[in-house]
Amino acid sequence: MSTSRTGLQDIGAAPGAGVLETRLTGLSAEEFARDIWARKPLLTRRAGDFSDLFSAEAADELIARRGLRTPFLRVAKDGSTLPESTFTSPAGVGATIADQLDDTALWRAFADGATLVLQALQRTWEPVGEFGARLSAQLGHPVQANAYVTPPQSRGFDAHYDVHDVFVLQIAGTKRWLVHEPVHPDPLRGQPWTDHRSAVAEAAQGVAHLDTVLESGDVLYLPRGWLHAAEAQGGVSVHLTLGIHTWTRYALAEQLAQAALAALRDDPWMRSTLPLGVDGPDGEIDTVREHLIAAVTKADAAPLFHRARRGQGRPAPLGPLAQLAAVDGLGPDTPVRLREALAARLEGARLTTRVGWLDFSEADLPSVSRLLDGKARAAGELGVALVGRLLRAGVLVPAGE
Template identity: 60%
Template sequence: MTRLDATDPDLGASGAEVLASRLIHCDVETFAEQYWGARPLLTRGADDYSDLLSPAIVDSLLSEHGLRTPFLRVAKNGATLPDSSFTAPAGVGAGIGDQLDDTALWRQFADGATLVLQALHRTWQPIVDLSSRLGTELGHPVQANAYITPPQNQGFDAHYDVHDVFVLQTVGSKRWIIHEPVLTDPLRDEPWSDRKAQVAEAAAGEPLIDTVLEPGDALYLPRGWLHSAKALGEVSVHLTLGIHVWTGYALAEQLTRSALDLLRDDPDVRATLELGVDHPLALDLIRQRLLDAIAVADPGVRFQQVRRSQARPAPLGPLAQLAALNGLTEQSRLRLRPALTARIEGDRLTSRAGWLALGPTEKQAMQALMTAGESSAADLGTDFARRLLRAGIVLPADR
């Protein structure tokens, strides 16, 4: 189920428009009902993605940003190359041996290797912003990788992912061949490599989709759908947004763990089993206690903790934050830090930035800030505003 709430302060201005304005042309309700988690969707001319990745941006990221592994992979003929084939120490003051060697990288690329820029949702600000907003909008964490493939080459054989993806073609063209799943809705511990023979057999058959993506095209693939892609007559660059979807199974895991937490205080469960115990009888007792615990367990807190841990709040600049703190006046405008997933639980504010105890007036002020997304220091109370700045909960409104 998608979670689209334009009033959510985590989304920021126009945050709820990411899916509809940049990734699909159908309305969001149609996407949610007919495509989400069910079948692929190809959108021609979805948007101009040159602000996210261009040849100049790729070259800058690879040669000027001091990237280290694992922020880059190199693949050729369906296999990932060893890090040693494209890394080296970077000289005086930067002798760490896993930094990218752009000369070695160039030679691999010229020889047909695909370059994979990993975790761009952490390293490149336009993609950080897009991924954060989309993840908040969908209610599922988002990662971002870029694939740079030389002409007439293919980095990876047919495979499936254990997460949904949006493929955004930014440069050049790439032929995509897509087959139906050999395993419907694979879980995180069910990778395609465990089913290589099935995948290879399915990939040899007639594809469901055989198409070429051009710049501006977007392709949505639910987890499990087999796919392979080959660059055509020029360098291809595409961005993959990986949606690490929450599943019923994952929620069941949180429920079970919450029930086990309750059983830790059950003396019968903690007790040592008798010598020569009749294990079927003991198992019946434990099964009943576990069922009783599941009936009353609340996985909500654990679910929120895990959910918060799977993504980061919006970037915070230490120098700008210190200047805002030192220059704070009653007229200062502050905004809730985006992608914080802030929640008030009792007398405590919990978020991706940690937790903060709240007094009664602070709780009321915090609720107002979470509703509006922005407030003055006077409305928050200047002492509370300082606490929020120090805790990284709010940012200057002009940032």
């Protein structure tokens, strides 16, 4: 059976504990990493109140008033996804883009038993975005957030598995979850459940590893590959899914291979043409393999890994008007700090971030290094000219923002 914790209405946490401990599991980060992470499901009863993150009212706000477009929402019913054309339309004068959400069409679909899936909430709903950024920073893996709004006695999707880990936070209502063991453990991102459709369907008919009803405040963690299906019970169910897009050893191998192949482009022998009349690679493959192994042995995949990792996330929001005001009003007493979620790394004299890179003089490097701890500092402590450059680059922000 899965691990289950109950009675966690007021989860205690050690000083400095992150959201994993304080809001999702009640376990220390060390306990979660050792016993649960990527191994087995974890059901945490009454983990807390998540209404500060999302709610039924938030769903209505996004659908009816924010002018969302696809793919920020999809609609599913009885295992099938509805065509976007059935719930989108132009929004009238000055907003004639055809793929905006049609709230009337969505109401009719919802009343008919369809599940509304608000996707990528880390981009459209600030509390979820901030929470996801904190969890991502703690786990070291990118986090995406979707909300699932399901009418009573309805289900959106058949049994399936995800290619990423998930934390399911039950916001409102109740939902019954059936969880089965994997048919393809630890699937990669290019190995969706549809590649094993028959095996998934067969396994879903067997005895469930976990058959439970999530109530408001419960949290369910599922590693990638675990089969699951869920159905709302007596009322509307709203739950938030935090998808953890885990980095794998295979991903590191991809980075090593890319770095090795990049190095081999500079090898004249590897660029040379195969001899005339060669029938297949048999006469050359062993030597090519030796060159490839040597290149992999020497390859440094770290720069590619960090570049790919930066590319999978976004920095904290930046207000252009507040930023301009900070630049115009910059003085020695102006408080500034590093913009959050930049994935900033100082490599020699170069600072690489999600918004680009900057090179610095030896004289500026100590101040740049100090900024990486994220603490607020007066511009005069760092150098007003340096701070101005970093504000214009979107690397620093006013400390009050």
